[in-house]
Amino acid sequence: xxxxxxxxxxxxxxxxxxxxxxWRYPGAFPDANFNFKHLRRFAQTxxxxxxxxxxxxxxxxxxxMPIEALKRSHTVTSFEPFTLLSALAAxxxxxxxxxxxxxxxxxxxxxxxxxxSLDHISxxxxxxxxxxxxxxxxxxxxxxxxHMEHGDRYRRAREFFDVVTGLWDSFADxxxxxxxxxxxxxxxxxIHTLAHKGDFFSVRGPLNIARPPQGWPVIVQAGASDxxxxxxxxxxxxxxxxxxxxxxxxxxxxxxxxxxxxxxxDPDHLKILPGALVIIGDTVEEARxxxxxxxxxxxxxxxIGSLSIALGVDASRFDPDGPLPEIPxxxxxxxxxxxxxxxxxxxxxxxxxxxxxxxxxxxxxxxxTADSVADEMQVWLEEEASDGFNLNFPYLxxxxxxxxxxxxxxxxxxxxxxxxxxxxxxxDHLELPRPGNRFFDRPPT
Numbered sequence: 001x002x003x004x005x006x007x008x009x010x011x012x013x014x015x016x017x018x019x020x021x022x023w024r025y026p027g028a029f030p031d032a033n034f035n036f037k038h039l040r041r042f043a044q045t046x047x048x049x050x051x052x053x054x055x056x057x058x059x060x061x062x063x064x065m066p067i068e069a070l071k072r073s074h075t076v077t078s079f080e081p082f083t084l085l086s087a088l089a090a091x092x093x094x095x096x097x098x099x100x101x102x103x104x105x106x107x108x109x110x111x112x113x114x115x116x117s118l119d120h121i122s123x124x125x126x127x128x129x130x131x132x133x134x135x136x137x138x139x140x141x142x143x144x145x146x147h148m149e150h151g152d153r154y155r156r157a158r159e160f161f162d163v164v165t166g167l168w169d170s171f172a173d174x175x176x177x178x179x180x181x182x183x184x185x186x187x188x189x190x191i192h193t194l195a196h197k198g199d200f201f202s203v204r205g206p207l208n209i210a211r212p213p214q215g216w217p218v219i220v221q222a223g224a225s226d227x228x229x230x231x232x233x234x235x236x237x238x239x240x241x242x243x244x245x246x247x248x249x250x251x252x253x254x255x256x257x258x259x260x261x262x263x264x265x266d267p268d269h270l271k272i273l274p275g276a277l278v279i280i281g282d283t284v285e286e287a288r289x290x291x292x293x294x295x296x297x298x299x300x301x302x303x304i305g306s307l308s309i310a311l312g313v314d315a316s317r318f319d320p321d322g323p324l325p326e327i328p329x330x331x332x333x334x335x336x337x338x339x340x341x342x343x344x345x346x347x348x349x350x351x352x353x354x355x356x357x358x359x360x361x362x363x364x365x366x367x368x369t370a371d372s373v374a375d376e377m378q379v380w381l382e383e384e385a386s387d388g389f390n391l392n393f394p395y396l397x398x399x400x401x402x403x404x405x406x407x408x409x410x411x412x413x414x415x416x417x418x419x420x421x422x423x424x425x426x427x428d429h430l431e432l433p434r435p436g437n438r439f440f441d442r443p444p445t
Contacts, residue, residue, distance in 0.1 A: 007381050007416045008271050008388030008430055010053045010098070010240070011046050015039050015078050017399070018392050019277065019361040020306070021297030023074040025317045025395035032080045032396055034136060040091045042400060049404035050418050052106055053096030053127060054088065055220075055240070055390060056081040060105060060138035069305030082114050090123035096426030098127035098220055098238075104153050105133060105141075112207050119212035124425035127218035128164075129240065130231075132157050132159035150331060154227040156200045160221075161235050163203050165438075166194045168216050171204030171441035192439040215434040218426050223253070224335035233259035234272055237432050240390045242339060243364025244276035249385035271387040274380075277365040278373060278401040279394045287367045295360040296396050300352075301357025307351070308359055311341040320352040363394065375408035381416060 012018060016032040016039075024029045041055050041332070062076050063373045069074065081099035089097060097118065101111045111128070119126035132153035148156070175190035193203030221236035224230065232239050233256055241252060257267035279294075281287030307315040312330035324344040327337060344354045366373040380386045393399040411417035427434060 004415050005381060006418060006431075007411060007415070008273060009049075009051050009052050010055050010096075010238075010273055010388070010390040011042075011110055011400075012055050012240075012390050012392045013039075013042065014055065014057045014059070014075060014274060015072070015084060015184045016042075016396050017394060018075060019294060019394055020073055020302050021073060021294050021360055022393075022395045022399075024297040025294055025399075027398055028395040029237060029397065030074075033074060033300075036084075037088065038396070040088065040306050042396060043092050043095060045089045045397070045400055045404055047092050047095040049408045050390070050421060051066070051095055052425060054084055054101065055098040055127075055129065056090075056275050057129070058100035058102070058131075058202065060102060060141060068205075068301035069299075069303075072302050073305075074298050082118060085118060085126075086121055087181045089118065089125065090360075094125070094421045094424065094429075096125045096127055096218070096429060098129055098218070098426075099120055100129040101130050102133040102138075103157040104148055105138060108160050108201055108203055109167065109207070112164040112167035113209055115164075115217045116207065116209045116212045119214055119217045124213035124427070125437065126212070126214070127220050127426055128236070129222060130157060130235070131222060132228075137440065144387040150225075150334065151227065152379050154223075154231055157231060158234070159198045160198050161231075161390060163194070163196050163201050165216055165435075167203070167205050167207040168212055169437045169439050170194065171211045172437060175209055176210060190440060205247075209436065214425050214427050215437070217429065218432060219370065221251060225333075226339060227417040228335065229256050232256055233265070234263060238430065239272045241274040241386070243389075244339070246383065246385050248378065249274055249380065250383065259349060269432060273388045273390040274386050275363045275392060276389045277361045277363060277367075277392045278403055278407065279319070279365065279367045279399065280370055280373065280406050281367075282369065285367045286373060287369065290394065291309075291365070291367050295356070298356065300359070303352075303355035303395065306362070307340065307355040310336045310362065312337055315351065315355065318351045322353075324349070324351055324354060330345045361394075363392070370406040370410040372420070373407055374389075374414060377411065378414055384433055403423055 022028060029038050046054055058081050059076055085097040085099050095247050114127055115128050130398040170192055172190035176186050177184050191206055194203055196203045218237050219235055221232040223231060224242055253272055260267045260270060277291050281290055306359040311327050318325060327341055366376055368430050412419055
């Protein structure tokens with residue numbers, strides 16, 4: 001077993017690159033979002049690179065940007081996550097499979113059943129990314145005229161988590177006897193009826209599927225607001241954080257893990273993985289040229305659409321060559337708005353410059369050689385700014401293969417990333433404990 005702290009690596013797949021110019025890059029697969037053969041190849045490549053998890057984000061609205069931006073975007077449409085990950089479970093053996101499911105536009109019983117099924121199908125490789133869904137346009141697809149208030153979304157999410165995990169604990173691990181001689185299949189004394197009645201949900205239970213192999217699928221969270229940080233401190237085992245500067249990442253790391261200590265949770269039972277775009281070249285200059293080519297493929301209509309989403313307001317009415325005006329508080333994602341505003345203020349960007357930055361990929365990026373990027377990642381790990389990264393690839397397949405074939409060996413040479421999987425479940429990969437059953441802590445005497 002390695003004694004040095006090990007880097008954890010997730011792959012942000014939506015199901016392909018988040019960069020809006022990625023599908024146009026020379027040699028990229030433009031149809032990758034809906035080509036299962038390509039997606040299977042990507043997952044198997046990631047597994048060859050010993051990645052912890054394939055993360056399938058979700059998107060519940062298409063008409064959330066101007067049509068001029070929409071017609072050029074590859075990021076707003078993709079397969080339904082559970083369908084895709086169930087298929088990938090049969091095509092892979094070790095890599096974790098993490099899906100997003102909304103606590104605002106779904107119901108606990110559905111979510112509990114789907115993730116329990118995925119965990120069984122994959123033999124313990126499932127993870128649930130809990131999102132409250134910040135996009136107001138999603139509400140219009142679920143019978144609502146307006147989005148639920150930010151505070152209400154997080155209160156609902158907290159109760160949603162309690163119900164889902166309670167349903168996963170419906171059956172004791174030894175509930176299913178399957179005794180052919182006696183004809184007893186399940187022990188009724190080892191079944192718990194949840195009988196939950198709360199502010200948002202009334203759920204009797206029990207769940208109609210055995211307890212997941214991992215006890216619970218791994219709990220993932222991505223909120224950066226104060227409410228999101230608190231929810232993560234109380235419930236999450238992985239945070240897909242927004243990458244920024246090293247000092248701000250260290251502050252986030254200390255804050256969330258400090259909140260865990262305050263409520264009695266072990267901080268090692270949470271892995272903080274900032275998102276990062278990775279572009280590898282044989283030289284730093286080559287890597288930067290790849291980034292310039294990639295960003296140059298983003299049309300301004302997409303850029304201003306991305307800025308509008310980040311700010312929660314229509315940015316097309318702003319003076320493109322003027323400074324970003326004051327942005328009023330909205331019901332959209334607070335953390336996304338703050339990141340965009342802070343970036344504009346910090347670097348003195350015009351609206352056009354900010355839009356172009358956000359229109360391609362707005363988050364943190366590692367651009368350089370395999371060795372230079374590995375050095376940067378090691379600093380983040382050792383300086384307690386992260387426990388690893390949730391990587392986004394600039395274009396596929398080449399950008400992903402550069403990471404697996406060049407960056408991963410550089411990380412392995414430094415002793416901070418595995419040479420092979422040491423366990424079979426996602427919890428094994430992330431060094432997370434299997435949760436006990438709250439209703440059946442020990443067998444009856």
